[in-house]
Amino acid sequence: MxxxxxxNFQKKNALSCARExxxxxxxxxxxxxxxxxxxxxxxDKRVTFEDIGTSAHTADIVIAIGGDxxxxxxxxxxxxxxxxxLGINTGTLGFMAGLEADQLDKLALLxxxxxxxxxxxxxxxxxxxxxxxxxxxxxxxxxxxSAGFRISDFDVCSDGYLIGRYRADGVLFSTPSGSxxxxxxxxxPVIEPDLxxxxxxxxxxxxxxxxxxxxxxxxxxxxxxxxxxxxxxVSVDGEIKKQLGDGESIEIMRGRNTxxxxxxxxxxxxxxxxxxxxxxxx
Numbered sequence: 001m002x003x004x005x006x007x008n009f010q011k012k013n014a015l016s017c018a019r020e021x022x023x024x025x026x027x028x029x030x031x032x033x034x035x036x037x038x039x040x041x042x043x044d045k046r047v048t049f050e051d052i053g054t055s056a057h058t059a060d061i062v063i064a065i066g067g068d069x070x071x072x073x074x075x076x077x078x079x080x081x082x083x084x085x086l087g088i089n090t091g092t093l094g095f096m097a098g099l100e101a102d103q104l105d106k107l108a109l110l111x112x113x114x115x116x117x118x119x120x121x122x123x124x125x126x127x128x129x130x131x132x133x134x135x136x137x138x139x140x141x142x143x144x145x146s147a148g149f150r151i152s153d154f155d156v157c158s159d160g161y162l163i164g165r166y167r168a169d170g171v172l173f174s175t176p177s178g179s180x181x182x183x184x185x186x187x188x189p190v191i192e193p194d195l196x197x198x199x200x201x202x203x204x205x206x207x208x209x210x211x212x213x214x215x216x217x218x219x220x221x222x223x224x225x226x227x228x229x230x231x232x233x234v235s236v237d238g239e240i241k242k243q244l245g246d247g248e249s250i251e252i253m254r255g256r257n258t259x260x261x262x263x264x265x266x267x268x269x270x271x272x273x274x275x276x277x278x279x280x281x282x
Contacts, residue, residue: 001111002031004059006052006074007038008066014090015041017101018065021088022047028108033059052077059083061110061262067091068140068181072237075139079257084117086262095180095272096193098263106264115264118194120177121217122255127234127242136236137255140178144223144250145170145203147243148230156200157222158215168205170232173198173221173252180273188212193261193269198252217254224249 003025007018018034022045025032034042036049056062056077061084064074071087078085087097088104099106109115125142127134136142146152152170156163174183179191179199188201189212196217202210215221225232225244232244244250265271 001029001061002033002055002059003110004050004052004055004062005032005034005047006062006064006070006077007034008064008070008073008090009038009041011066011070011090013101014065017088017090017104018042019045020104021063021065021107024104024107025110028111030107030110056083057081061086063088064097065090067094068096069238071096072139075259076137078259079122079137082260084260084262086264095269096177096261097272098261099265103265109264110262115262116266118261118263120193120259120261121175121196122257122259123173123175123198124253124255125173125234125236125241126251126253128248128250129242129245134241136241137257138178138236139175139259140181140237141172141174141183142250142252143170143172143182143203143235144225144232144244145235146227146230147233150230151206152230152232153226153228154232155222155224155226157224158219160222163213163221165226166202166205166210167207168202168210170203171223172201172203173223174201175199175255180277183212186212189214190273196254198254219253221252222249223252 026046032047033055063086064071065088088099089097172183176191176195177193183201186201198215201212234242
């Protein structure tokens with residue numbers, strides 16, 4: 001079995017966690033691979049060095065060590081592969097992580113098959129412009145909001161039918177995995193991550209009657225900017241991709257790719273939810 005480490009050493013304790021992860025995997029007889037840019041950090045460990053762009057396609061599992069942002073960046077390397085993914089949280093919340101830094105002994109279960117795999121859907125967003133059409137994939141969400149943080153006007157259609165004309169700071173289109181991210185802060189529901197649907201949540205709507213809406217995974221949604229100034233800026237998992245022009249639109253649909261997340265402790269999502277949201281943060 002081959003495991004690739006994808007650490008984010010900007011997170012506190014990530015380096016010590018990654019080094020201990022190497023030791024646990026080595027004792028379990030699992031080959032460990034890390035990027036060559038971390039050679040000095042792992043030169044005393046039994047690891048091989050290979051670029052993540054290559055190793056992600058040949059490994060059995062990729063282990064991201066950091067916070068949810070680290071997991072999102074790691075996920076981009078796994079699009080279109082069958083490689084499984086596991087997050088180890090050394091960040092603040094880490095909803096997408098399957099283990100905490102004090103649970104590394106569970107990694108030995110990778111060799112016995114005593115774990116479950118959750119299939120996570122993605123969403124694709126297609127942008128249209130003078131430079132042609134571009135497709136981007138999100139594991140968490142696609143957001144559209146004013147570049148100047150002013151109120152925006154936009155239409156949303158589902159399979160060609162007008163759903164609503166909205167006035168709000170913006171809108172989020174989220175996967176179930178992304179329901180505990182920006183969408184949760186915007187008032188959206190918590191959705192089990194292995195479900196398949198598209199969540200639409202308005203950001204600070206100028207309305208007394210607005211609720212998050214869940215669409216079938218098979219819907220094709222279209223957002224059209226009707227704002228007279230401060231055009232909508234489209235971001236995919238927090239990365240800005242495009243600023244819309246007058247009357248321009250984007251299309252949102254179920255992603256072509258799915259990602260496979262490993263759960264070593266059983267019901268890690270609900271355990272994480274209760275531990276990190278149902279109790280005061282220290």
